[in-house]
Amino acid sequence: MTSDTTNDAFNDALARAAEAAAPSGGQVKRKYIGRSMKRVEDPRLLTGRGGFIADQKIAGLTHAAIFRSPVAHGRIVSIDATAALAIPGVIAVVTGEDCRAKMNPCMNFGPSTIPQYPLAVDKVRYVGEAVVAVIADTRYLAEDGVDALDVEFEELPPVVNPFKALEADAALLHEGHGSNLAYERSFTFGEVDEAFERADLVVSDTLHWGRSAGMPLETTGAIGKPGLNGVLEIYCNSMNFSYFVWLIATALKLPSNRVTINPVPAGGSFGSKFTAHKVPTLAGFLALQVNRPVSYVEDRLDHLMNSDHHASDRYYEAKLALTCDGTIVGMDVDVVDDYGAYLQFGVGTHGNALSQGVGPYNFNNLRYHLRAVLTNKCQQGAYRGFGSEVHNWVLERLVDQAAEKLGMAPEVIRRKNFIQPEQFPHKIPGGNLYDSGDYEAVLDKALSMIDLEHWRKEKKRLREEENRYIGIGLVTTQERSVFSSTEFWYWFDEPAFPITSSPESATITIDPSGEFQVLLHSQAMWGNSPETVAAMVVAEEFGVEPDKVNIRYADSAHALPGTGPGGSRFTVMVTGAIRGAAKKLQKKIIEIAAHTLEVPPEDMEITDARVQVKGAPEVGLSLGEVAATAYFFALNLPPGMTSGLEEQHTYDHPLTTLPSPDRSDLGIFYPIMGHNCHIAVMEVDPDTGMTTWLDYVAVHDAGTIVNPITLGGHVTGGTAQGVGTALLEELAYDEDGQFKSSTFLDYLIPTANEIPAMKLGHVETPSPYTEYGIKGGGEGGRMATPGVISAAIDDALREFGMHVQNLPVKPSDIVATVLAAREQQKEQRS
Amino acid sequence: MKPPRFAYYDPDTVAEAVELKARFETDAVVLAGGQSLVPMLATRLAKPDALLDINRISSLQQLEVGPTHVEFGALVRQYQLETDPLVARNVPLLAAVTHYIGHVENRHRGTVGGSLAHADSAAELPTAAVTLDAEMVIEGPAGRRVEAARDFFAGWMTSTIAPDELLVAVRFPITPADAGWGFVEVARREGDFALAAAAAQLRLDEAGRVSEIAIGLASISDRPLRATEVEAQLLGQLPTADAVAVAARAIEEQVTASDDMHATHSYRRHLAATVTQRAVLEAVGRAQEGNRS
Known part of the structure; x- marks a missing residue:
């Protein structure tokens, strides 16, 4: 321990977590975990049998389309649906008034003074907000119905700029909240003022991270269907449903046992479907209104404008304090987050930032002042990184600036400040704990994969001989994983619901023929590899081939406790759940076999789908033989044992502690800490502002690797999304609050042409607190790429004073800087 | 949707x-x-x-090489412009610009006539048509008429095709063997509409001076434009790097596109000059190579 805030309870928590994860016996050599394996999900996806929400065939299905607000801020004066209802095939028109009359506000992690319904009530607060739903026999007719609506608004002043939103005379979005400041809090950990006073160097920056979002191929969609016994069946591609089905039931004023969510595989999420509750709530509500199955699948316009998945939009005044030798001593962050019109996730995205507030660096003083502001824009949801990637960018911007001022190379200043391997577990200011790490090993590995000396020489040569500009960026960032739910509420002194559970469950069944089924409990497939992970863990535990394991998903009526994917938690959590169930099942198998063969159970082991005597493998039974006994020959079972071969296990978060009542310590909430180093070499054309890639290295440490190819996929895809956020993607609103990015003509997602050819490397520093030592790695390159791109562009155009402060950095920004610098040079010469 | x-x-x-x-x-x-x-x-x-789905009209799908022109039926697919050696041989600039239209999937469906009639100022084919002095063949109730490309584009997404007329073909002059051409486009991603693009074609006399020059710009105005002032400055001149750089600046005055989320007006001005300069130099290079060989 390196922190001075040690106490017994804290140490006990660490000890318990470490003990729970300790390897049982000498089983260290692994046969499946760590092996590159093709995904078991792929064959059905590649042959068009994904079974997505729009593929669902339900008798009598009707379709809803949404009238979206054309104004940023306004009062709904009237809705005339006469013409719409006159269209043959249009079944019903549903409005916010219906919602207010018949349901409760939607689930909400923000203040209760900022309520929301799936259709706007009284007011509209952003362009694209859902106002009216038209239900018809087909989606075509539903859209005809939407076209035929006559909706009148009284426009109110649009509140677009978050700083103006805070001014006294700004129009209010939520009159009941009394202010456009949704939330404000300042945390000070350590002696921040003293650190800055003592410092030899203080660097500061004004930064803006613009809005982008995960853009899965498939939008969010749901079908509501009135079922038997008054049960409302909801089919949806939202995730985490076993965590929130009772909240949807609450919104719909139904007892929770009268709503069942049937998980439908999602065609990608990247966070956009994390707790995406509004679409299933709406589909369920519409089905109840017409007493028929209703499908609402967002089209691309719906999705871009109002899917509640726009991500962080933050304005920073940030400072870093250092001593003259480059040692970081403190950080001071003042952030205004433009959250949009509602606050469904509260300020959890800043909890993410605080989970790794000091990055990989060893300093103890951190201040974080947050103002969450309401504006007439789509509200924020989740996107890969969930706000921690933004903080990474800010910290790395400051570290780069300090390095430049101190004349240190980027790798030198970082190496100087790294938390050292022997300093783990490491408690950071704020209270979160880093479980393990070897940051120098990651940096060294990255440096070994790129010839930086060559590129530094080449940079000079190209500038002098060919008038070309290349730049080198290097960042080292954290990749927290396995969230615990406390990060959503420790912001509030009197939280409404201070939840501390965030478990995951699994059921393993060996059927009478000895074949394996695994039941997962909190999601369907969401584009990642949940089935591959589950199959590999079962294979590791029982020695069966992974592709022989069948994976299914429970509906919410059958689901055991689960939280679902998010915050890079799935692999760690579901592995814990499966391994827990496997241990129970292994015990039963061994007991049956020992009883059958009349040998002591402690002499037996399970290897290659057999249970056999240690040292005498010829004495044993196949799992099929044991299974047959378990199901069909009760009289052959040990006394007191019941028939069957199925076990379930609920795995709680491996290491979480309560925040202190005064919030001077936020507790452990995100302890499984990955790390990475990205290095980029880019060319920037000063006269077009266009960038090209010359080299790119990404080395990640996600603890023990389960499947190298899928982890590589995470790094690659995350890097691509980082490229999007840094250079291309922009969910833009004009000064009237009109949405400018409503199609993929303007919202620019990088294609294979725009992303670098990456060299990937891995370092494995196991976590002491998880099964096999796995850490989450799902958020991949997005944690690092915006920082490394910013650094490379600055480096390339340093002579023009280029300094990236605003993402995405567009070609026009780059050229404007170049032209201004040339103008200045001209003036100086004359 | x-x-x-x-x-x-x-x-x-x-x-x-x-x-x-x-x-x-x-x-x-x-x-x-x-x-x-x-x-x-x-x-x-x-x-x-x-x-009105015109895809069944077989007479619109012909590509014919005549003595002075290549005539493309309105339904000729863009990929044919890109890949048919006849096009590369006879109107090389046209083949080159086509590569920049969207992505290969778009070019397999997209047609020559469709792109021209759509009259998007950011599009490559209208720019090539204006640069190369193509002629539009338009049919209406009164019969056929021919209109010069420079007169055909009438404003933002607007052409001179009357409501009762159909664009049936476009004729591109065959490029002289000694002409050099260049095309430079800047778009935010590969396949996106141009933020600015310049097409240039020129010939040099025996002294190496510019004897003929045509430069067309995409995406700087409500329609594709000829860079008349740049052309005038370079005609009869030795196209040195400096001379081209200076002349290219003249295009800035023709940039009327206002700010949008991808490009500010002032960026477009600079970019227009940049792509003009680079396209002309590329054309000069080809013309000089052609003259040497």
Whole structure:
């Protein structure tokens, strides 16, 4: 321990977590975990049998389309649906008034003074907000119905700029909240003022991270269907449903046992479907209104404008304090987050930032002042990184600036400040704990994969001989994983619901023929590899081939406790759940076999789908033989044992502690800490502002690797999304609050042409607190790429004073800087 | 994103198509490759009463090389411009610009006539047509007429095709063997509409001076433009790097496109000059190579 805030309870928590994860016996050599394996999900996806929400065939299905607000801020004066209802095939028109009359506000992690319904009530607060739903026999007719609506608004002043939103005379979005400041809090950990006073160097920056979002191929969609016994069946591609089905039931004023969510595989999420509750709530509500199955699948316009998945939009005044030798001593962050019109996730995205507030660096003083502001824009949801990637960018911007001022190379200043391997577990200011790490090993590995000396020489040569500009960026960032739910509420002194559970469950069944089924409990497939992970863990535990394991998903009526994917938690959590169930099942198998063969159970082991005597493998039974006994020959079972071969296990978060009542310590909430180093070499054309890639290295440490190819996929895809956020993607609103990015003509997602050819490397520093030592790695390159791109562009155009402060950095920004610098040079010469 | 109800017609001949156009006038739209129209229908930006699908008209699918011109039927697919050696040999600039239209999937469906009639100022084919002095062949109830490309583009997404007329072909002059050409486009991503693009074609006399020059710009105005002032400055001059750089600046005055989310006006001015300079230098290089060989 390196922190001075040690106490017994804290140490006990660490000890318990470490003990729970300790390897049982000498089983260290692994046969499946760590092996590159093709995904078991792929064959059905590649042959068009994904079974997505729009593929669902339900008798009598009707379709809803949404009238979206054309104004940023306004009062709904009237809705005339006469013409719409006159269209043959249009079944019903549903409005916010219906919602207010018949349901409760939607689930909400923000203040209760900022309520929301799936259709706007009284007011509209952003362009694209859902106002009216038209239900018809087909989606075509539903859209005809939407076209035929006559909706009148009284426009109110649009509140677009978050700083103006805070001014006294700004129009209010939520009159009941009394202010456009949704939330404000300042945390000070350590002696921040003293650190800055003592410092030899203080660097500061004004930064803006613009809005982008995960853009899965498939939008969010749901079908509501009135079922038997008054049960409302909801089919949806939202995730985490076993965590929130009772909240949807609450919104719909139904007892929770009268709503069942049937998980439908999602065609990608990247966070956009994390707790995406509004679409299933709406589909369920519409089905109840017409007493028929209703499908609402967002089209691309719906999705871009109002899917509640726009991500962080933050304005920073940030400072870093250092001593003259480059040692970081403190950080001071003042952030205004433009959250949009509602606050469904509260300020959890800043909890993410605080989970790794000091990055990989060893300093103890951190201040974080947050103002969450309401504006007439789509509200924020989740996107890969969930706000921690933004903080990474800010910290790395400051570290780069300090390095430049101190004349240190980027790798030198970082190496100087790294938390050292022997300093783990490491408690950071704020209270979160880093479980393990070897940051120098990651940096060294990255440096070994790129010839930086060559590129530094080449940079000079190209500038002098060919008038070309290349730049080198290097960042080292954290990749927290396995969230615990406390990060959503420790912001509030009197939280409404201070939840501390965030478990995951699994059921393993060996059927009478000895074949394996695994039941997962909190999601369907969401584009990642949940089935591959589950199959590999079962294979590791029982020695069966992974592709022989069948994976299914429970509906919410059958689901055991689960939280679902998010915050890079799935692999760690579901592995814990499966391994827990496997241990129970292994015990039963061994007991049956020992009883059958009349040998002591402690002499037996399970290897290659057999249970056999240690040292005498010829004495044993196949799992099929044991299974047959378990199901069909009760009289052959040990006394007191019941028939069957199925076990379930609920795995709680491996290491979480309560925040202190005064919030001077936020507790452990995100302890499984990955790390990475990205290095980029880019060319920037000063006269077009266009960038090209010359080299790119990404080395990640996600603890023990389960499947190298899928982890590589995470790094690659995350890097691509980082490229999007840094250079291309922009969910833009004009000064009237009109949405400018409503199609993929303007919202620019990088294609294979725009992303670098990456060299990937891995370092494995196991976590002491998880099964096999796995850490989450799902958020991949997005944690690092915006920082490394910013650094490379600055480096390339340093002579023009280029300094990236605003993402995405567009070609026009780059050229404007170049032209201004040339103008200045001209003036100086004359 | 579902289109509203419309009547669908698929005429077999130009005469039938023209008759339908005359009947529906502005209430009909023509479906060729559909690469711009179908998204407009799906987003209900276009709500026509009738859709005239001209894909069955075989006479519009011909590519003919004549003594002075290559004539492309309106339905010739863009990929053919890109890949047919006849095009590369006879109008090399046209083959080169086509590569920049969207992505290969778009070019397989997208047609020559569709892109020209759509008249997007950011599009490559209209820019090539203006640069190379192509001629549009337009048929209406009164018969055929021919219009110079420079007169054809009449404003933002607007051409001189009357509501009762159909664009049936475009003729590109065959490029002289000693001409050099260049094309430079800057777009935010590969396949996106140009933020600015310049096409240039020129010839040099025996002294190496510019004897003929044509430069066309995409995406700087409401329609594709010829860089007349730049052309005038370079005509008769030795096209040195400095001379080209200075002359290219003249295009800035022609940039009228206002700020949008991808480019500010001042950025576009600089970019227009940059792509003009680079396209001309590329053309000079080719012309000099051609003259040497």
